[in-house]
Amino acid sequence: MDESQSSGKHLPKGQGFYCGPIRFKDPMGRILLNGVTLKIDKPSVTVIKGPSGAGKTTLLRAIVGLNKAKVEKRILDGTIYPERRLTNWRTLVTLLLQDAPVISGTIRDNLSFPFSFKNSPRKGFPEDEAVRLLDQMGLGHFGLHHQVDGLSGGERHRLGLVRGLLWAPPVLLADEPLSGLEPELAQQCFDMLFEFSRKRQAIVVCVLHEERFSKQSDLVMRLTDGTLHRT
Amino acid sequence: MGHYIELSLLDLLLAVGLIVIASAISVALRLGLTKSLLAAATRCMLQLGAIGIVLKEIFRINSPYLVMAWLCLMLVMASWEAVRRARSRYRGIRLDALATMTFTSLAVGMIVTQVVVKVSPWYDPQYVIPIFGMIFGNSLNGICLCLDRFLEYLRARKKEVELRLCFGATRQEAVIEGARQAVRTGMIPIINNMTVAGIVSLPGMMTGQIVAGASPVQAVAYQIVIMFMIAAANGLGSMLFATLAARRLISINGIELNDS
Numbered sequence: 001m002d003e004s005q006s007s008g009k010h011l012p013k014g015q016g017f018y019c020g021p022i023r024f025k026d027p028m029g030r031i032l033l034n035g036v037t038l039k040i041d042k043p044s045v046t047v048i049k050g051p052s053g054a055g056k057t058t059l060l061r062a063i064v065g066l067n068k069a070k071v072e073k074r075i076l077d078g079t080i081y082p083e084r085r086l087t088n089w090r091t092l093v094t095l096l097l098q099d100a101p102v103i104s105g106t107i108r109d110n111l112s113f114p115f116s117f118k119n120s121p122r123k124g125f126p127e128d129e130a131v132r133l134l135d136q137m138g139l140g141h142f143g144l145h146h147q148v149d150g151l152s153g154g155e156r157h158r159l160g161l162v163r164g165l166l167w168a169p170p171v172l173l174a175d176e177p178l179s180g181l182e183p184e185l186a187q188q189c190f191d192m193l194f195e196f197s198r199k200r201q202a203i204v205v206c207v208l209h210e211e212r213f214s215k216q217s218d219l220v221m222r223l224t225d226g227t228l229h230r231t
Numbered sequence: 232m233g234h235y236i237e238l239s240l241l242d243l244l245l246a247v248g249l250i251v252i253a254s255a256i257s258v259a260l261r262l263g264l265t266k267s268l269l270a271a272a273t274r275c276m277l278q279l280g281a282i283g284i285v286l287k288e289i290f291r292i293n294s295p296y297l298v299m300a301w302l303c304l305m306l307v308m309a310s311w312e313a314v315r316r317a318r319s320r321y322r323g324i325r326l327d328a329l330a331t332m333t334f335t336s337l338a339v340g341m342i343v344t345q346v347v348v349k350v351s352p353w354y355d356p357q358y359v360i361p362i363f364g365m366i367f368g369n370s371l372n373g374i375c376l377c378l379d380r381f382l383e384y385l386r387a388r389k390k391e392v393e394l395r396l397c398f399g400a401t402r403q404e405a406v407i408e409g410a411r412q413a414v415r416t417g418m419i420p421i422i423n424n425m426t427v428a429g430i431v432s433l434p435g436m437m438t439g440q441i442v443a444g445a446s447p448v449q450a451v452a453y454q455i456v457i458m459f460m461i462a463a464a465n466g467l468g469s470m471l472f473a474t475l476a477a478r479r480l481i482s483i484n485g486i487e488l489n490d491s
Contacts, residue, residue: 066393101391
């Protein structure tokens, strides 16, 4: 939703997630995001759609401070996160990157690394939960000590989802988390995101193309011509 | 101590004969190197000649200011050269190189000249200039290797670093593995040198001291100090440079690698 009317002095209060207005110019000087604000009050699953090149990835990366976008405010549950607290923000508003990158090492390495960070709100790797999630995603047969080098694209995407669900942030952003998955598996994974949002009272925002997931989500937004609209 | 044979101009002229041999080979085998060989030989002669004259004056005047000024000049030249040799660069690399070299050489050089060797007066150019010169020359190599490795890591594993950032890693946490690899790379040459010292090669400084008439035991003592000094300088320099580069490249806006 385009919230250009929100003035600087009156901060959006209360519960939920607020980020914006976001402005971004690409290296050619083309305005990709023209004061976009993403505001979600309640636990829900939101799907962001839009033509390719519209800036969906740029938007998600801007929210977590991974590009040169100008982001005026980042607020979660009434707390403002200035740029110097971006690392804390990222532990709470976590982006699952496009193409599901992995770190070299085992599946365990890939799931446990965030829990050792200085700013991690949760310490100690929840191994039982990890095993349970891996089973649910159909990755259980690999075991925690399997090297990730040989995983296929689809398997890496599922591993990325497990990482996100295990981390369980209040706001989970995901950039095409289901690409490369068979339709049934994709559905299963989407259901898990949905269940996660309901169970943990989390806000989930995904960039997804498939129409059927839009229909199943709580909210659909469309990014076109640098602005975000609710559809 | 032992005796020392002074070289005259005539002796030098005789040495030119050696370059003639090298050129003759180039001509005979049509290596096409004759010109560059002669140019290099000339440059070598002129540069070293100039340095000889300058150093002679610095030694004669023996002023702390002049010694400091000369060290500063060497420092700037060395950090400049380190950047020139680096395979890739980033904005602000010169400043980072200069800061690294300044801190490293000051810390290590002071320990060696003031605490270990106890040079007196503290600025005695006979000791201070060659010792600092060796620190500059060697840490230049170390930080150059380290930087190349570090930038290569960031380029090849950009996504991995971003992944860590996405889950709330601090800058250090995001690049620690790359920094480790880079510092290791920066330290390998000196470790190799220390391992083979005396067996495969007689280190340059030790050789020089022996020729100059110092007792081999003293020459060895100095060489050990110098080796350890270089190890410290390389370790410190690599670590510092990797930290500075990480500060600049992993900004508030993610990873910035501007390839030039």
